[in-house]
Amino acid sequence: MLQIRNLKCYYGRIMAAKGVSLSVRSGEIVTLIGANGAGKSTLLQAVCGLLPNWKGEILFEKKSLKGLAPPAIVKRGVSLVPEGRLIFPPLSVLDNLKLGAYTIYRKKEHERAAANMERIMELFPILRERSEQQAGTLSGGEQQMLAIGRAMMAEPKLLLLDEPSMGLAPLLVEKIMATLSDLRNEGLTILLVEQNANAALKIADRGYVLETGNIVLQGASSDLATDVEVKRAYLGKDYDEFYEGRT
Amino acid sequence: MAIAPHRIIYLIFPSIIILAGLFVQNSYYLQVLTFIGINTLLALGLNLLMGYAGQISLGHAAFYGIGAYTTAVLTVHYGLSPWAALPCALAVSALVALIVGFPTLKLTGYYLGMGTLGFGMIVHIVFREWSDLTGGASGFIGIPPLDLGPISFSSGRNYFYLVWAIVMMCLVVSNRLINSRVGRALRSIHDSEIAAGAMGINTMSLKIRVFVLSAVFSALAGFLYAHFVMFISPGSFDFLVSIRIVTMVVIGGMASIWGALFGATLLTLLPEWLHAFSEFEMVVYGLILMVVMILLPQGLTRGVLDIYEKSKTRNR
Numbered sequence: 001m002l003q004i005r006n007l008k009c010y011y012g013r014i015m016a017a018k019g020v021s022l023s024v025r026s027g028e029i030v031t032l033i034g035a036n037g038a039g040k041s042t043l044l045q046a047v048c049g050l051l052p053n054w055k056g057e058i059l060f061e062k063k064s065l066k067g068l069a070p071p072a073i074v075k076r077g078v079s080l081v082p083e084g085r086l087i088f089p090p091l092s093v094l095d096n097l098k099l100g101a102y103t104i105y106r107k108k109e110h111e112r113a114a115a116n117m118e119r120i121m122e123l124f125p126i127l128r129e130r131s132e133q134q135a136g137t138l139s140g141g142e143q144q145m146l147a148i149g150r151a152m153m154a155e156p157k158l159l160l161l162d163e164p165s166m167g168l169a170p171l172l173v174e175k176i177m178a179t180l181s182d183l184r185n186e187g188l189t190i191l192l193v194e195q196n197a198n199a200a201l202k203i204a205d206r207g208y209v210l211e212t213g214n215i216v217l218q219g220a221s222s223d224l225a226t227d228v229e230v231k232r233a234y235l236g237k238d239y240d241e242f243y244e245g246r247t
Numbered sequence: 248m249a250i251a252p253h254r255i256i257y258l259i260f261p262s263i264i265i266l267a268g269l270f271v272q273n274s275y276y277l278q279v280l281t282f283i284g285i286n287t288l289l290a291l292g293l294n295l296l297m298g299y300a301g302q303i304s305l306g307h308a309a310f311y312g313i314g315a316y317t318t319a320v321l322t323v324h325y326g327l328s329p330w331a332a333l334p335c336a337l338a339v340s341a342l343v344a345l346i347v348g349f350p351t352l353k354l355t356g357y358y359l360g361m362g363t364l365g366f367g368m369i370v371h372i373v374f375r376e377w378s379d380l381t382g383g384a385s386g387f388i389g390i391p392p393l394d395l396g397p398i399s400f401s402s403g404r405n406y407f408y409l410v411w412a413i414v415m416m417c418l419v420v421s422n423r424l425i426n427s428r429v430g431r432a433l434r435s436i437h438d439s440e441i442a443a444g445a446m447g448i449n450t451m452s453l454k455i456r457v458f459v460l461s462a463v464f465s466a467l468a469g470f471l472y473a474h475f476v477m478f479i480s481p482g483s484f485d486f487l488v489s490i491r492i493v494t495m496v497v498i499g500g501m502a503s504i505w506g507a508l509f510g511a512t513l514l515t516l517l518p519e520w521l522h523a524f525s526e527f528e529m530v531v532y533g534l535i536l537m538v539v540m541i542l543l544p545q546g547l548t549r550g551v552l553d554i555y556e557k558s559k560t561r562n563r
Contacts, residue, residue, distance in 0.1 A: 071449050088439070095431050099443075
């Protein structure tokens with residue numbers, strides 16, 4: 001569904017992605033793991049058109065996304081849940097969700113948007129309870145649900161998530177990941193960028209490890225989860241040994 | 248026919264205007280009320296841009312001036328009827344906003360403030376120095392009054408009604424805009440342009456459109472001002488006027504349609520009340536603004552609503 005070939009992204013003169021290639025097949029969850037500054041967010045921003053200055057190839061459903069502005073990309077079926085959630089705090093939960101459907105929410109399509117809204121309220125019942133509340137007054141976990149719901153309002157085929165677990169308690173992370181898993185089972189394709197490799201690899205089908213702008217490892221998530229290098233760098237193997245040594 | 252409670256304001260507000268027009272006999276008061284209307288238009292336009300879309304403009308007096316000078320030049324030099332000059336005034340202002348908007352709205356925060364400040368100063372200099380067309384620093388005299396068939400708007404009362412009818416129309420238009428799909432998108436830009444972009448909102452185009460709309464509101468105010476006082480000079484459209492419009496928005500309450508009205512009312516009335524302080528007028532004026540901002544940092548509208556809600560919960 002999504003193919004990225006030899007992607008190079010620039011922030012001015014700094015190259016943040018140095019020839020990344022990866023692919024996401026229809027109906028799978030693919031995770032992209034990496035530390036701060038590895039170029040994960042850059043890659044997502046390039047895919048959804050927020051960072052137009054890139055070289056290489058990005059194909060979505062076999063068509064190039066080169067030169068397309070964000071509205072066109074959203075219309076094709078790619079939605080981003082941005083890093084740090086970036087909900088709109090002074091607006092109500094309902095207005096936030098309506099904004100998610102900005103590209104489809106026109107006069108004749110109110111019913112379609114209302115149906116989407118209903119689906120998202122089913123998915124996250126807490127959003128229904130809080131629908132009139134200002135989004136800024138929600139807890140971190142609720143805000144993350146809102147951010148995901150908002151992105152789902154645009155009826156994406158491919159959902160990009162930028163560190164949805166950031167700043168959330170482990171229980172909430174599990175809940176969010178379980179929701180993503182459910183969405184995949186309903187047919188959604190997901191590219192999940194995470195630092196929390198443990199949580200991401202649990203639900204993903206395949207994974208890539210990104211380091212300073214290069215893919216250094218890839219494979220099935222079960223393989224990655226047992227890989228010595230990944231364990232050392234992202235899953236905290238040393239940490240386990242440290243405790244094992246003490247007991 | 249039932250009327251939704253939030254629409255009742257649309258009945259109350261015109262009634263107040265009509266009653267004010269009937270009962271206020273003193274022509275000085277009518278004049279002040281007319282100025283409040285003109286200033287409300289200015290504040291309303293800037294509030295759409297600044298309060299809702301979060302884009303500051305420190306040069307909005309330029310559009311006010313463009314509206315006033317365009318109609319003055321067209322009616323006096325070219326003998327056009329003011330009603331024919333009106334669309335031209337709005338169009339010129341919109342065009343200038345479009346041209347200026349493209350490069351400046353790429354800026355954000357302080358830099359956008361500086362950019363628009365520079366623009367306002369340039370336009371002010373043009374008004375002052377292009378004396379063949381604008382009359383230069385000594386001003387432009389002989390702007391004709393407005394007539395509509397047998398109705399003459401040269402009387403204070405008729406002009407008062409005209410201005411406030413237009414203000415009401417603009418209030419309704421703004422209100423509808425804000426509560427629409429596009430209005431939501433505007434407010435989203437205020438919070439995060441990245442997130443707005445990720446929703447598929449074309450942020451640049453939306454910012455330019457609201458900038459143009461806000462310039463058109465200002466030009467409309469300029470048109471009404473020019474035909475009301477029938478004399479304009481560059482001093483009415485300088486940097487201080489831009490700052491005054493910003494103050495109206497901030498004092499009244501950002502992102503509030505009624506805030507524009509309250510802010511404009513307070514800032515028009517204050518100088519009139521403070522004449523009694525003669526040479527200390529500006530000091531008292533500044534002090535009052537400081538106190539309002541310290542006590543009601545979110546502006547009059549939000550502040551008064553908060554006090555009202557607090558007293559309601561206390562009484563329970």
